[in-house]
Amino acid sequence: MDFQALALTLRLAAVTTLILLAVGIPLAFWISSTRSPLRPWIEAAATLPILLPPTVLGFYLLVLLGPRTVFGRAAAHLLGHPLTFSFAGLVVGSVIYSLPFAVQPLTAGFHAVDAALLDQGRLLGAGRFRLLREILLPLSLRSVVAAAALCFTHTVGEFGVVLMIGGDIPGATRTLSIAIYDQVQDFSYAQANRTSLLLLAFALAALVLLYSRGARDRASHA
Amino acid sequence: MPDVSIRHRLDRFTLDVEFSLANHWTVIFGPSGAGKSTLLRMLAGLTNPDFGRIHLAGRTVCDSAQSFAVAPGRRSVGFVTQQPALFPHLTVRENVAFGILHFSRTARAHRIAEMLRLFGAASLVDRRPAQLSGGERQRVALARALAPGPQLLLLDEPLAALDDSSAHDILSRLLALDLRVVYVSHDLTEIWRLPAHVVLLENGRVKATGPPHQVLAEHRDRLLQLLGI
Numbered sequence: 001m002d003f004q005a006l007a008l009t010l011r012l013a014a015v016t017t018l019i020l021l022a023v024g025i026p027l028a029f030w031i032s033s034t035r036s037p038l039r040p041w042i043e044a045a046a047t048l049p050i051l052l053p054p055t056v057l058g059f060y061l062l063v064l065l066g067p068r069t070v071f072g073r074a075a076a077h078l079l080g081h082p083l084t085f086s087f088a089g090l091v092v093g094s095v096i097y098s099l100p101f102a103v104q105p106l107t108a109g110f111h112a113v114d115a116a117l118l119d120q121g122r123l124l125g126a127g128r129f130r131l132l133r134e135i136l137l138p139l140s141l142r143s144v145v146a147a148a149a150l151c152f153t154h155t156v157g158e159f160g161v162v163l164m165i166g167g168d169i170p171g172a173t174r175t176l177s178i179a180i181y182d183q184v185q186d187f188s189y190a191q192a193n194r195t196s197l198l199l200l201a202f203a204l205a206a207l208v209l210l211y212s213r214g215a216r217d218r219a220s221h222a
Numbered sequence: 223m224p225d226v227s228i229r230h231r232l233d234r235f236t237l238d239v240e241f242s243l244a245n246h247w248t249v250i251f252g253p254s255g256a257g258k259s260t261l262l263r264m265l266a267g268l269t270n271p272d273f274g275r276i277h278l279a280g281r282t283v284c285d286s287a288q289s290f291a292v293a294p295g296r297r298s299v300g301f302v303t304q305q306p307a308l309f310p311h312l313t314v315r316e317n318v319a320f321g322i323l324h325f326s327r328t329a330r331a332h333r334i335a336e337m338l339r340l341f342g343a344a345s346l347v348d349r350r351p352a353q354l355s356g357g358e359r360q361r362v363a364l365a366r367a368l369a370p371g372p373q374l375l376l377l378d379e380p381l382a383a384l385d386d387s388s389a390h391d392i393l394s395r396l397l398a399l400d401l402r403v404v405y406v407s408h409d410l411t412e413i414w415r416l417p418a419h420v421v422l423l424e425n426g427r428v429k430a431t432g433p434p435h436q437v438l439a440e441h442r443d444r445l446l447q448l449l450g451i
Binding site for chain 1: 266267268293294296299301303311320321324366367370
Protein backbone atom coordinates (compact mmCIF):
# COMPACT_ATOMS: atom_id res chain seq x y z
CA MET A 1 0.00 0.00 0.00
CA ASP A 2 1.30 3.45 -0.95
CA PHE A 3 0.53 5.30 2.31
CA GLN A 4 2.03 8.53 0.98
CA ALA A 5 -0.49 8.46 -1.87
CA LEU A 6 -3.26 7.59 0.60
CA ALA A 7 -2.41 10.58 2.82
CA LEU A 8 -2.18 12.91 -0.19
CA THR A 9 -5.50 11.66 -1.55
CA LEU A 10 -7.29 12.20 1.78
CA ARG A 11 -5.76 15.68 2.13
CA LEU A 12 -6.79 16.58 -1.43
CA ALA A 13 -10.34 15.27 -0.85
CA ALA A 14 -10.71 17.17 2.45
CA VAL A 15 -9.44 20.49 1.05
CA THR A 16 -11.51 20.10 -2.12
CA THR A 17 -14.67 19.28 -0.14
CA LEU A 18 -14.27 22.32 2.12
CA ILE A 19 -13.72 24.64 -0.85
CA LEU A 20 -16.63 23.10 -2.74
CA LEU A 21 -19.01 23.64 0.18
CA ALA A 22 -17.81 27.24 0.54
CA VAL A 23 -18.32 27.87 -3.19
CA GLY A 24 -21.26 25.52 -3.79
CA ILE A 25 -23.58 26.76 -1.04
CA PRO A 26 -23.76 30.40 -2.24
CA LEU A 27 -23.81 29.27 -5.88
CA ALA A 28 -26.68 26.81 -5.27
CA PHE A 29 -28.53 29.50 -3.28
CA TRP A 30 -28.17 31.92 -6.20
CA ILE A 31 -29.33 29.27 -8.70
CA SER A 32 -32.33 28.32 -6.58
CA SER A 33 -33.47 31.89 -5.96
CA THR A 34 -32.55 34.01 -8.99
CA ARG A 35 -34.67 34.98 -11.97
CA SER A 36 -31.63 36.15 -13.92
CA PRO A 37 -31.45 35.10 -17.58
CA LEU A 38 -27.89 34.00 -16.80
CA ARG A 39 -29.15 31.20 -14.52
CA PRO A 40 -29.35 28.42 -17.18
CA TRP A 41 -25.87 29.31 -18.42
CA ILE A 42 -24.33 29.29 -14.95
CA GLU A 43 -26.18 26.08 -14.06
CA ALA A 44 -25.00 24.45 -17.30
CA ALA A 45 -21.41 25.55 -16.66
CA ALA A 46 -21.58 24.14 -13.11
CA THR A 47 -22.90 20.80 -14.46
CA LEU A 48 -20.59 20.54 -17.48
CA PRO A 49 -17.80 18.60 -15.73
CA ILE A 50 -20.18 15.61 -15.36
CA LEU A 51 -20.47 15.28 -19.14
CA LEU A 52 -16.94 16.24 -20.22
CA PRO A 53 -14.32 13.48 -20.48
CA PRO A 54 -11.85 14.10 -17.61
CA THR A 55 -9.00 14.30 -20.12
CA VAL A 56 -10.73 17.17 -21.95
CA LEU A 57 -11.23 19.08 -18.71
CA GLY A 58 -7.69 18.21 -17.63
CA PHE A 59 -6.25 19.41 -20.93
CA TYR A 60 -7.97 22.81 -20.77
CA LEU A 61 -7.01 23.23 -17.11
CA LEU A 62 -3.42 22.32 -17.96
CA VAL A 63 -3.41 25.07 -20.57
CA LEU A 64 -5.25 27.56 -18.32
CA LEU A 65 -3.02 26.99 -15.30
CA GLY A 66 0.17 26.84 -17.32
CA PRO A 67 2.63 29.68 -18.00
CA ARG A 68 1.02 30.58 -21.36
CA THR A 69 -2.00 32.31 -19.81
CA VAL A 70 -2.24 35.46 -17.69
CA PHE A 71 -4.03 33.45 -14.99
CA GLY A 72 -1.31 30.81 -14.92
CA ARG A 73 1.49 33.40 -14.78
CA ALA A 74 -0.31 35.41 -12.05
CA ALA A 75 -0.87 32.23 -9.98
CA ALA A 76 2.80 31.23 -10.41
CA HIS A 77 3.87 34.72 -9.34
CA LEU A 78 1.66 34.58 -6.23
CA LEU A 79 2.56 31.01 -5.20
CA GLY A 80 6.20 31.10 -6.19
CA HIS A 81 5.75 28.03 -8.40
CA PRO A 82 3.49 27.03 -11.33
CA LEU A 83 0.06 25.66 -10.46
CA THR A 84 0.54 22.74 -12.80
CA PHE A 85 2.22 19.66 -11.35
CA SER A 86 1.61 20.89 -7.80
CA PHE A 87 -0.84 20.08 -5.00
CA ALA A 88 -2.48 23.51 -5.41
CA GLY A 89 -3.07 22.72 -9.09
CA LEU A 90 -4.68 19.42 -8.12
CA VAL A 91 -7.00 21.29 -5.76
CA VAL A 92 -8.06 23.71 -8.52
CA GLY A 93 -8.70 20.82 -10.92
CA SER A 94 -10.55 18.76 -8.32
CA VAL A 95 -12.76 21.67 -7.31
CA ILE A 96 -13.81 22.25 -10.91
CA TYR A 97 -14.19 18.55 -11.69
CA SER A 98 -16.35 17.85 -8.61
CA LEU A 99 -18.35 21.11 -8.72
CA PRO A 100 -21.55 19.42 -10.01
CA PHE A 101 -21.43 16.96 -7.09
CA ALA A 102 -21.73 19.91 -4.72
CA VAL A 103 -24.07 22.17 -6.68
CA GLN A 104 -26.63 19.56 -7.80
CA PRO A 105 -27.63 18.15 -4.38
CA LEU A 106 -27.44 21.58 -2.75
CA THR A 107 -29.68 23.17 -5.40
CA ALA A 108 -32.16 20.28 -5.13
CA GLY A 109 -32.14 20.62 -1.33
CA PHE A 110 -32.75 24.38 -1.44
CA HIS A 111 -35.55 23.95 -4.01
CA ALA A 112 -37.25 21.44 -1.71
CA VAL A 113 -37.63 23.96 1.13
CA ASP A 114 -41.18 25.34 1.25
CA ALA A 115 -41.18 28.79 -0.40
CA ALA A 116 -43.74 29.99 2.19
CA LEU A 117 -41.05 29.65 4.89
CA LEU A 118 -38.74 31.92 2.91
CA ASP A 119 -41.62 34.38 2.39
CA GLN A 120 -42.17 34.49 6.15
CA GLY A 121 -38.45 34.97 6.72
CA ARG A 122 -38.41 37.92 4.33
CA LEU A 123 -41.53 39.43 5.91
CA LEU A 124 -39.90 39.15 9.33
CA GLY A 125 -36.95 41.18 8.07
CA ALA A 126 -34.38 38.51 7.20
CA GLY A 127 -31.90 39.39 4.45
CA ARG A 128 -30.55 36.83 1.98
CA PHE A 129 -27.67 35.75 4.21
CA ARG A 130 -29.94 35.18 7.19
CA LEU A 131 -32.45 33.26 5.05
CA LEU A 132 -29.61 31.01 3.92
CA ARG A 133 -28.06 30.56 7.36
CA GLU A 134 -31.17 30.22 9.52
CA ILE A 135 -33.76 28.67 7.21
CA LEU A 136 -32.32 27.07 4.09
CA LEU A 137 -29.20 25.41 5.50
CA PRO A 138 -30.81 23.88 8.61
CA LEU A 139 -33.71 22.59 6.52
CA SER A 140 -31.46 21.11 3.83
CA LEU A 141 -28.82 19.65 6.10
CA ARG A 142 -29.24 16.25 4.47
CA SER A 143 -28.37 17.75 1.08
CA VAL A 144 -25.31 19.47 2.55
CA VAL A 145 -24.11 16.16 4.02
CA ALA A 146 -24.83 14.41 0.71
CA ALA A 147 -22.92 17.07 -1.22
CA ALA A 148 -19.93 16.79 1.13
CA ALA A 149 -19.90 12.99 0.95
CA LEU A 150 -20.19 12.95 -2.84
CA CYS A 151 -17.46 15.57 -3.29
CA PHE A 152 -15.10 13.76 -0.94
CA THR A 153 -15.68 10.33 -2.47
CA HIS A 154 -15.54 11.62 -6.03
CA THR A 155 -12.24 13.42 -5.36
CA VAL A 156 -10.75 10.31 -3.75
CA GLY A 157 -11.49 8.36 -6.92
CA GLU A 158 -10.63 10.87 -9.64
CA PHE A 159 -7.93 10.00 -12.14
CA GLY A 160 -7.97 11.72 -15.52
CA VAL A 161 -7.97 15.35 -14.41
CA VAL A 162 -5.43 14.69 -11.67
CA LEU A 163 -3.07 12.93 -14.07
CA MET A 164 -3.34 15.66 -16.71
CA ILE A 165 -2.74 18.56 -14.29
CA GLY A 166 -0.49 16.96 -11.70
CA GLY A 167 1.34 14.16 -13.44
CA ASP A 168 2.74 11.50 -11.15
CA ILE A 169 5.06 13.05 -8.56
CA PRO A 170 5.32 10.97 -5.35
CA GLY A 171 4.33 12.97 -2.29
CA ALA A 172 3.21 15.94 -4.37
CA THR A 173 0.64 14.82 -6.95
CA ARG A 174 0.47 11.02 -6.89
CA THR A 175 -2.96 10.07 -5.59
CA LEU A 176 -4.27 6.56 -4.93
CA SER A 177 -5.86 6.21 -8.36
CA ILE A 178 -2.56 7.14 -10.03
CA ALA A 179 -0.75 4.73 -7.72
CA ILE A 180 -3.05 1.96 -9.00
CA TYR A 181 -2.20 2.93 -12.57
CA ASP A 182 1.52 2.77 -11.73
CA GLN A 183 1.10 -0.60 -10.00
CA VAL A 184 -0.66 -2.04 -13.03
CA GLN A 185 2.05 -0.65 -15.32
CA ASP A 186 4.58 -2.46 -13.12
CA PHE A 187 2.48 -5.70 -13.26
CA SER A 188 2.07 -5.48 -9.45
CA TYR A 189 -1.49 -6.77 -9.68
CA ALA A 190 -1.67 -7.82 -6.02
CA GLN A 191 -0.79 -4.30 -4.87
CA ALA A 192 -3.16 -2.77 -7.41
CA ASN A 193 -5.87 -5.11 -6.15
CA ARG A 194 -5.37 -4.04 -2.51
CA THR A 195 -5.45 -0.34 -3.39
CA SER A 196 -8.47 -0.82 -5.67
CA LEU A 197 -10.33 -2.75 -2.99
CA LEU A 198 -9.67 0.08 -0.55
CA LEU A 199 -11.17 2.64 -2.96
CA LEU A 200 -14.09 0.34 -3.75
CA ALA A 201 -14.85 -0.24 -0.06
CA PHE A 202 -14.53 3.46 0.68
CA ALA A 203 -16.95 4.52 -2.09
CA LEU A 204 -19.43 1.76 -1.16
CA ALA A 205 -19.31 2.65 2.55
CA ALA A 206 -19.88 6.34 1.80
CA LEU A 207 -22.93 5.54 -0.35
CA VAL A 208 -24.39 3.04 2.15
CA LEU A 209 -24.03 5.63 4.93
CA LEU A 210 -25.66 8.26 2.75
CA TYR A 211 -28.61 6.06 1.78
CA SER A 212 -29.15 4.72 5.29
CA ARG A 213 -29.23 8.30 6.59
CA GLY A 214 -31.74 9.15 3.86
CA ALA A 215 -33.93 6.21 4.87
CA ARG A 216 -33.80 7.29 8.54
CA ASP A 217 -34.77 10.84 7.59
CA ARG A 218 -37.70 9.61 5.48
CA ALA A 219 -38.85 7.35 8.33
CA SER A 220 -38.66 10.19 10.86
CA HIS A 221 -40.71 12.46 8.56
CA ALA A 222 -43.35 9.78 7.83
CA MET B 223 -56.16 58.81 -4.30
CA PRO B 224 -56.93 55.16 -3.38
CA ASP B 225 -54.49 53.28 -1.14
CA VAL B 226 -54.30 50.40 -3.57
CA SER B 227 -54.26 50.83 -7.33
CA ILE B 228 -52.97 47.74 -9.14
CA ARG B 229 -52.99 46.20 -12.59
CA HIS B 230 -51.37 42.79 -12.90
CA ARG B 231 -51.65 40.10 -15.55
CA LEU B 232 -52.58 36.65 -14.19
CA ASP B 233 -53.07 33.37 -16.09
CA ARG B 234 -56.84 33.63 -16.57
CA PHE B 235 -57.52 37.34 -16.16
CA THR B 236 -56.00 40.69 -15.30
CA LEU B 237 -56.16 41.81 -11.70
CA ASP B 238 -57.28 45.42 -12.00
CA VAL B 239 -58.31 46.95 -8.69
CA GLU B 240 -58.56 50.29 -6.93
CA PHE B 241 -59.70 50.66 -3.32
CA SER B 242 -58.77 52.23 0.01
CA LEU B 243 -58.15 50.44 3.29
CA ALA B 244 -60.38 51.03 6.30
CA ASN B 245 -58.90 52.18 9.62
CA HIS B 246 -59.75 48.92 11.34
CA TRP B 247 -60.73 45.87 9.26
CA THR B 248 -60.90 45.60 5.49
CA VAL B 249 -62.25 42.32 4.16
CA ILE B 250 -61.35 41.19 0.65
CA PHE B 251 -64.20 38.89 -0.21
CA GLY B 252 -64.85 36.81 -3.28
CA PRO B 253 -64.98 33.32 -4.73
CA SER B 254 -61.88 31.13 -5.09
CA GLY B 255 -59.65 32.27 -7.94
CA ALA B 256 -60.84 35.87 -7.81
CA GLY B 257 -57.30 37.16 -7.20
CA LYS B 258 -57.60 37.73 -3.44
CA SER B 259 -54.41 35.94 -2.39
CA THR B 260 -52.37 37.51 -5.19
CA LEU B 261 -53.62 40.90 -4.09
CA LEU B 262 -52.55 40.20 -0.50
CA ARG B 263 -49.11 39.03 -1.64
CA MET B 264 -48.72 42.34 -3.47
CA LEU B 265 -49.63 44.30 -0.34
CA ALA B 266 -47.01 42.25 1.55
CA GLY B 267 -44.39 42.91 -1.13
CA LEU B 268 -43.94 39.22 -1.96
CA THR B 269 -45.09 39.87 -5.54
CA ASN B 270 -44.75 43.16 -7.37
CA PRO B 271 -47.61 44.34 -9.59
CA ASP B 272 -47.02 44.96 -13.29
CA PHE B 273 -48.41 48.47 -12.86
CA GLY B 274 -49.71 50.45 -9.94
CA ARG B 275 -49.16 52.01 -6.58
CA ILE B 276 -49.66 50.81 -3.02
CA HIS B 277 -49.93 53.16 -0.08
CA LEU B 278 -49.82 51.49 3.36
CA ALA B 279 -49.88 53.03 6.81
CA GLY B 280 -49.14 56.54 5.61
CA ARG B 281 -46.41 55.84 3.08
CA THR B 282 -46.02 54.60 -0.47
CA VAL B 283 -44.48 51.12 -0.48
CA CYS B 284 -44.75 50.42 -4.19
CA ASP B 285 -44.93 52.62 -7.26
CA SER B 286 -44.30 50.99 -10.62
CA ALA B 287 -44.07 54.40 -12.34
CA GLN B 288 -40.92 55.07 -10.34
CA SER B 289 -39.75 51.42 -10.32
CA PHE B 290 -39.99 51.63 -6.56
CA ALA B 291 -40.87 48.83 -4.17
CA VAL B 292 -40.14 48.56 -0.46
CA ALA B 293 -38.87 45.08 0.57
CA PRO B 294 -41.38 42.90 2.48
CA GLY B 295 -39.42 43.12 5.73
CA ARG B 296 -39.51 46.93 5.63
CA ARG B 297 -43.24 47.37 5.00
CA SER B 298 -44.25 46.88 8.64
CA VAL B 299 -46.78 44.22 7.73
CA GLY B 300 -47.53 40.87 9.31
CA PHE B 301 -48.82 38.12 7.03
CA VAL B 302 -50.58 34.92 8.09
CA THR B 303 -51.98 32.41 5.61
CA GLN B 304 -54.14 29.31 5.91
CA GLN B 305 -50.93 27.23 6.17
CA PRO B 306 -49.12 28.96 9.02
CA ALA B 307 -45.57 28.29 7.65
CA LEU B 308 -43.88 28.06 11.03
CA PHE B 309 -40.17 27.28 10.84
CA PRO B 310 -40.20 23.54 11.58
CA HIS B 311 -36.66 23.38 12.99
CA LEU B 312 -37.30 26.11 15.57
CA THR B 313 -39.27 26.05 18.82
CA VAL B 314 -42.32 28.25 19.29
CA ARG B 315 -40.15 30.71 21.25
CA GLU B 316 -37.57 30.85 18.43
CA ASN B 317 -40.30 31.24 15.80
CA VAL B 318 -41.81 34.25 17.58
CA ALA B 319 -38.32 35.67 18.22
CA PHE B 320 -37.35 35.48 14.54
CA GLY B 321 -38.62 38.96 13.64
CA ILE B 322 -37.48 40.69 16.82
CA LEU B 323 -33.83 39.72 17.12
CA HIS B 324 -32.97 43.43 17.14
CA PHE B 325 -34.79 43.77 20.50
CA SER B 326 -32.70 43.51 23.66
CA ARG B 327 -32.74 40.08 25.29
CA THR B 328 -35.11 41.24 28.06
CA ALA B 329 -37.43 43.10 25.71
CA ARG B 330 -37.50 40.11 23.39
CA ALA B 331 -38.39 37.64 26.16
CA HIS B 332 -41.10 40.01 27.38
CA ARG B 333 -42.51 40.47 23.87
CA ILE B 334 -42.57 36.72 23.14
CA ALA B 335 -44.45 36.03 26.37
CA GLU B 336 -46.86 38.91 25.70
CA MET B 337 -47.66 37.78 22.15
CA LEU B 338 -48.13 34.12 23.06
CA ARG B 339 -50.37 35.11 26.01
CA LEU B 340 -52.40 37.31 23.68
CA PHE B 341 -53.33 34.30 21.57
CA GLY B 342 -53.60 31.79 24.43
CA ALA B 343 -50.43 29.96 23.44
CA ALA B 344 -48.13 30.72 26.40
CA SER B 345 -47.85 27.05 27.38
CA LEU B 346 -46.50 26.06 23.95
CA VAL B 347 -43.29 28.06 24.15
CA ASP B 348 -40.83 25.14 24.12
CA ARG B 349 -42.64 22.97 21.60
CA ARG B 350 -41.81 22.55 17.94
CA PRO B 351 -44.43 23.09 15.20
CA ALA B 352 -44.73 19.32 14.58
CA GLN B 353 -45.99 18.95 18.16
CA LEU B 354 -48.80 21.49 17.72
CA SER B 355 -52.40 21.15 16.53
CA GLY B 356 -53.66 23.20 13.58
CA GLY B 357 -55.25 25.79 15.87
CA GLU B 358 -52.12 26.05 18.03
CA ARG B 359 -49.95 26.57 14.96
CA GLN B 360 -52.19 29.38 13.80
CA ARG B 361 -52.03 31.05 17.23
CA VAL B 362 -48.23 30.88 17.14
CA ALA B 363 -48.17 32.19 13.54
CA LEU B 364 -50.26 35.19 14.62
CA ALA B 365 -48.03 35.80 17.65
CA ARG B 366 -44.97 35.67 15.36
CA ALA B 367 -46.51 38.04 12.80
CA LEU B 368 -47.49 40.59 15.47
CA ALA B 369 -44.32 40.40 17.58
CA PRO B 370 -42.42 43.07 15.57
CA GLY B 371 -45.41 45.43 15.99
CA PRO B 372 -46.55 45.76 12.37
CA GLN B 373 -48.83 48.61 11.36
CA LEU B 374 -50.88 46.32 9.15
CA LEU B 375 -51.82 42.65 9.52
CA LEU B 376 -52.60 40.69 6.35
CA LEU B 377 -54.66 37.54 6.90
CA ASP B 378 -55.28 35.10 4.05
CA GLU B 379 -58.07 32.81 5.24
CA PRO B 380 -56.16 31.97 8.43
CA LEU B 381 -59.15 30.29 10.10
CA ALA B 382 -60.47 28.30 7.15
CA ALA B 383 -58.94 24.97 8.25
CA LEU B 384 -59.79 25.30 11.95
CA ASP B 385 -62.75 23.98 13.95
CA ASP B 386 -65.46 26.52 14.82
CA SER B 387 -64.43 26.87 18.45
CA SER B 388 -60.76 27.65 17.67
CA ALA B 389 -61.71 29.92 14.77
CA HIS B 390 -64.18 31.88 16.91
CA ASP B 391 -61.69 32.24 19.78
CA ILE B 392 -58.87 33.46 17.51
CA LEU B 393 -61.16 35.84 15.62
CA SER B 394 -62.38 37.36 18.90
CA ARG B 395 -58.81 37.94 20.05
CA LEU B 396 -57.93 39.56 16.71
CA LEU B 397 -60.96 41.82 16.73
CA ALA B 398 -60.03 43.05 20.22
CA LEU B 399 -56.71 44.40 18.94
CA ASP B 400 -56.30 48.01 17.94
CA LEU B 401 -54.82 47.12 14.57
CA ARG B 402 -55.39 47.65 10.87
CA VAL B 403 -56.22 44.32 9.29
CA VAL B 404 -56.78 43.20 5.70
CA TYR B 405 -58.63 39.92 5.87
CA VAL B 406 -59.21 37.63 2.91
CA SER B 407 -62.11 35.22 3.08
CA HIS B 408 -64.73 33.49 1.03
CA ASP B 409 -66.84 32.49 4.03
CA LEU B 410 -70.15 34.39 3.84
CA THR B 411 -71.25 33.74 7.42
CA GLU B 412 -67.89 34.82 8.82
CA ILE B 413 -67.85 38.07 6.86
CA TRP B 414 -71.44 38.91 7.82
CA ARG B 415 -70.45 39.15 11.50
CA LEU B 416 -67.36 41.29 11.02
CA PRO B 417 -67.33 45.04 11.71
CA ALA B 418 -65.45 45.60 8.49
CA HIS B 419 -65.25 47.45 5.22
CA VAL B 420 -65.84 44.84 2.52
CA VAL B 421 -64.21 44.84 -0.91
CA LEU B 422 -66.01 42.37 -3.16
CA LEU B 423 -63.63 40.94 -5.74
CA GLU B 424 -64.62 38.91 -8.77
CA ASN B 425 -62.38 37.87 -11.67
CA GLY B 426 -59.77 40.41 -10.62
CA ARG B 427 -62.19 43.38 -10.49
CA VAL B 428 -63.75 45.22 -7.55
CA LYS B 429 -67.50 44.68 -7.89
CA ALA B 430 -68.58 46.56 -4.77
CA THR B 431 -67.28 48.12 -1.55
CA GLY B 432 -69.00 49.03 1.71
CA PRO B 433 -70.29 47.52 4.97
CA PRO B 434 -70.91 43.73 4.89
CA HIS B 435 -74.71 43.85 5.05
CA GLN B 436 -74.85 46.34 2.19
CA VAL B 437 -72.38 44.60 -0.13
CA LEU B 438 -73.58 41.11 0.61
CA ALA B 439 -77.28 41.95 0.41
CA GLU B 440 -76.98 43.78 -2.91
CA HIS B 441 -75.05 40.90 -4.49
CA ARG B 442 -76.71 38.05 -2.61
CA ASP B 443 -77.99 36.02 -5.56
CA ARG B 444 -74.80 36.45 -7.57
CA LEU B 445 -72.62 35.52 -4.56
CA LEU B 446 -74.63 32.42 -3.74
CA GLN B 447 -74.27 31.35 -7.37
CA LEU B 448 -70.50 32.01 -7.40
CA LEU B 449 -69.96 30.21 -4.11
CA GLY B 450 -72.03 27.27 -5.32
CA ILE B 451 -74.61 27.56 -2.56
